Amino acid sequence: MSNNQTNNSASHFPEHGPVDENGREILLSVKNIDITFGKGESAVKAVKNASFDIYKGETFSLVGESGSGKTTIGRAVIRVNPLSAGEIDYKGVRISGKIPKSLDREVIRNVQMVFQDPAASLNERATVDYIISEGLTNFKLYENEAERVSKVEHMIQEVGLLPEHLTRYPHEFSGGQRQRIGIARAMVMEPELVVADEPISALDVSIRAQVLNLLKKFQKEKEVTYLFIAHDLSVVRFISDRIGVIYKGNIVEVAESEELFNFPLHPYTRSLLSAIPIPDPQLEKNKKLYIYDPSIHDYSEDQPEFVNIGHNHWVWGNKKEIEEYKAIREKNVPLQSITIVDPNKKDEFGNAEKATELRAEEIKLPPLHDTGNVWLTVLSFLLFIPGIIAAILFKKHNYIRNYKACKRGVKLFFILLGLIILFYLIGFIGIHF
Numbered sequence: 001m002s003n004n005q006t007n008n009s010a011s012h013f014p015e016h017g018p019v020d021e022n023g024r025e026i027l028l029s030v031k032n033i034d035i036t037f038g039k040g041e042s043a044v045k046a047v048k049n050a051s052f053d054i055y056k057g058e059t060f061s062l063v064g065e066s067g068s069g070k071t072t073i074g075r076a077v078i079r080v081n082p083l084s085a086g087e088i089d090y091k092g093v094r095i096s097g098k099i100p101k102s103l104d105r106e107v108i109r110n111v112q113m114v115f116q117d118p119a120a121s122l123n124e125r126a127t128v129d130y131i132i133s134e135g136l137t138n139f140k141l142y143e144n145e146a147e148r149v150s151k152v153e154h155m156i157q158e159v160g161l162l163p164e165h166l167t168r169y170p171h172e173f174s175g176g177q178r179q180r181i182g183i184a185r186a187m188v189m190e191p192e193l194v195v196a197d198e199p200i201s202a203l204d205v206s207i208r209a210q211v212l213n214l215l216k217k218f219q220k221e222k223e224v225t226y227l228f229i230a231h232d233l234s235v236v237r238f239i240s241d242r243i244g245v246i247y248k249g250n251i252v253e254v255a256e257s258e259e260l261f262n263f264p265l266h267p268y269t270r271s272l273l274s275a276i277p278i279p280d281p282q283l284e285k286n287k288k289l290y291i292y293d294p295s296i297h298d299y300s301e302d303q304p305e306f307v308n309i310g311h312n313h314w315v316w317g318n319k320k321e322i323e324e325y326k327a328i329r330e331k332n333v334p335l336q337s338i339t340i341v342d343p344n345k346k347d348e349f350g351n352a353e354k355a356t357e358l359r360a361e362e363i364k365l366p367p368l369h370d371t372g373n374v375w376l377t378v379l380s381f382l383l384f385i386p387g388i389i390a391a392i393l394f395k396k397h398n399y400i401r402n403y404k405a406c407k408r409g410v411k412l413f414f415i416l417l418g419l420i421i422l423f424y425l426i427g428f429i430g431i432h433f
């Protein structure tokens, strides 16, 4: 807890939230919420009966295709979107619906948002200093000007930029730098919960990992809890403690990251997993995409519910489906949810036959950024050695005038280069075989 919060004796929130049956502190609890836009015939129910808890200090990711309602839920958490049913609790205190102004201010102070498009979310006419200071000023989180400057300068450096950047405007920065400013604006408030809405989707692939690492750094140092919104399971796999899968406004599965990748029980989760690109082009070409067909569920009589089937794994289904999911989970054998077909072997209907099945957990994902080959990097660092040797010998023997010596020098250069390549090959073989 930050100093500002501990000093605030009139806080609406207790120091700790409620704990679940395993003793984990629940920071945010989303309980059976519906969110509807518009009225009457044109009403759109963007979120239906959604429930999940977020534990203190964890990264909870909400994943689903475009238009599934992820942003709508994120905006409901920060009180921008009103609920049409259900409630949202923060540390056990209801923060949805009509609440006192002072509680509303406390929510704004404690729950910050990082947006997908850093270009659109920063005020282009304001300096970086103003943007980062705005929240501090609104909440009077400093004693005097020197303290404000010190907080802002410290924060700009925390996100990897420099104090001299404070006088500049957002358009003077790259996309990645602008997202760093967006993160600084949120983190300077010392929030407990950050809703990160696709914070890397609009960025170049090469800088996505840097921004993720920055968010992770804050989590480690300041125990920030994240609600991370993404449309791609591969992005959230390594950064999430738990993942919630959402389909057309309905949360269909919630489980710990590894549990979800090993036991994707809801068919929609399986379809998302089958869409993760496999880095091996041959396997990717022959991969069979699993298309989710919602008409497979018959909910005409047996109504679906969101049920914990054990292992803190929640699935949406009717009684019959839940029994099936439980039976699959109790076998404790990870599911092979990725199917690779052999295009040369056709079945009686002319379809390519199944050749192998993989677990989603087995797919080795490419890094989020292109690191290149580490051994090529090592090699490039060593290349200066023959250069230096050649320069020394040239100076000593003045080779350019001495043909024989020049030949010897070139020979020596190639021997050294050969040795370096040999060293590289040994390393390469050692790593890959």
Ligand SMILES: Nc1ncnc2c1ncn2[C@@H]1O[C@H](COP(=O)(O)OP(=O)(O)OP(=O)(O)O)[C@@H](O)[C@H]1O
Pocket: 037, 038, 044, 046, 064, 065, 066, 067, 068, 069, 070, 071, 072, 073, 231
């Ligand atoms: N202000 C609004 N008014 C009317 N409909 C809205 C509004 N905001 C969202 N919607 C609708 O709610 C549904 C969910 O949208 P939302 O933006 O939450 O999806 P999303 O999963 O975040 O998608 P994306 O990944 O594309 O941002 C969509 O059908 C969208 O058109």
